[in-house]
């Protein structure tokens with residue numbers, strides 16, 4: 001059985017949500033979004049290590065949440081985040097030891113990920129190097145030039161929206177992060193860092209329920225999903 005660590009970036013300020021409290025610490029049905037998210041990973045036997053990246057102001061709160069999962073994993077800890085998502089993940093990556101085979105990265109603000117999807121993604125990553133959850137693009141995507149004029153309309157049938165979890169062999173992900181840092185490359189997901197060093201990353205078709213809570217409307221949808229699950 002592979003030993004899987006999960007890094008959960010939770011250090012963002014939530015500018016698009018616009019709440020004073022950062023998104024991972026907003027509550028849904030009495031539990032923080034972060035706790036809902038950690039629960040999914042704690043159910044997966046392969047997950048032995050959980051690392052949460054956040055700002056120092058939230059360390060106590062995260063430690064209290066992690067205590068609830070102490071029996072599910074070998075190790076669970078909080079790491080200081082950085083100015084960008086990529087920096088938050090880099091800090092957590094550097095804190096891992098070499099007993100870990102696979103690393104999953106998962107946004108704190110995707111609380112509806114299923115244990116089954118995590119397992120599927122981890123299994124495929126162990127076979128090919130990297131695997132990420134994605135869904136086919138439902139909207140036509142327009143590429144713009146410098147202004148608002150459209151320069152290109154890529155064929156939608158080839159476009160997928162990347163989500164998390166994104167799982168990689170540990171050595172491959174570390175190499176990708178070190179190279180990105182050396183080149184001052186900032187990506188919007190983890191796979192893009194691995195792709196640019198020639199690593200193989202496959203897509204696993206995911207679930208539209210695995211939404212990223214980004215705007216106030218997403219919080220409303222999240223509330224509806226939870227109420228439906230409680231029925």
Ligand code: CTP
Pocket residue numbers: 008009010011012013014015016017023024053081082083084085086088089107108109212213214
């Ligand atoms: N994140 C992080 N460190 C950062 C920025 C983001 O750990 N410097 C985390 C967020 O907390 C979130 C995940 O990365 O769990 C995905 O980011 P996003 O949804 O963009 O959250 P925010 O950056 O907080 O929101 P916004 O972009 O609207 O400010």
Ligand code: MG
Pocket residue numbers: 012
């Ligand atoms: Mg952001």
